[in-house]
Amino acid sequence: MRRKTFNADPPWHSVEEAESSRKLRERIHRSERENRFLHKDSDQRKVMEEVFDRATLLAVEELGQKHHLAELHGVVASGKEARVYYGEAPDGSPRAVKIYLTSSAEFKKRLRYIAGDRRFSRLPSSSREIIRLWVQKEYKNLETATAAGVRVPRPYTFLKNIIVMEYVGDPPAPAPTFAEVDVTDDDARWTFEAIKDLYRKAGLIHADLSEYNIFKNGEERLLFDLGSAVLTSHPQADEFLRRDATNMVRFFRKRGIFKKDTDSWLEDLR
Helix, strand or coil, X not given: CCCCCCCCCCXXXXXXXXXXXXXXXXXXXXXXXXXXXXXXXXXXXXXXXXXXXXXXXXHHHHHHHCCCCCEEEEEEEECCCEEEEEEECCCCCEEEEEEEXXXXXXXXXXXXXXXXXXXXXXXXXXXXXXXXXXXXXXXXXXXXXXXXXXXXXXXXXXXXXXXXXXXXXXXXXXXXXXXXXXXXXXXXXXXXXXXXXXXXXXXXXXXXXXXXXXXXXXXXXXXXXXXXXXXXXXXXXXXXXHHHHHHHHHHHXXXXXCCCCHHHHHHHHC
């Protein structure tokens, strides 16, 4: 698909703005169809409308105007709350563009991960406000983890319901997760060291860790999906830490490569 460089001029008047948004949606729709990410055209149209509402389209265009994005291709991962797209920076380097669905009702359940976080003094009331705060929180968590030397996708910027970050994998294919590949004793050791470093060096607990949000990119491993991550001072920090450790002990035991139980591992951590 031909690269389209975003217009760096000031925002359009309403008619031009609407036409630009329509063209952007059509380009992304065509990319997804050509790359066979979705199969039923009617279903695809419905999903596209859910993801790319007017506010999201304007945010994508603004990221282009600020030279964070030059192109947005098809979706590479999707869930109830968000979809991740393969994008490109102006220099052609790949970017993961995570777009949270502003229509998702799932975020009402996520307030427990925000309440008690001293970084956010006011709890939002509307779903859209919750999503924007969640995006800000995930971005801050990625920044904090990166600064502490914990391997996560490097964050570049965020705007409204969108985060732009490092693309992990060989575009357009994302790197596989632990759930999708063979894992080893080294993978188990790395995982528990990463949990420990996140806790001790970054002052964070992932709070939603499983084999589905750890990439294995060749010999490199990365934690991702840090939106739920909380500070170690969070009122439910101990509960979340135990759940993370239990999830990973269960996974590695199922693969036959980890013998230690959760309590023993948590004692070593502290």
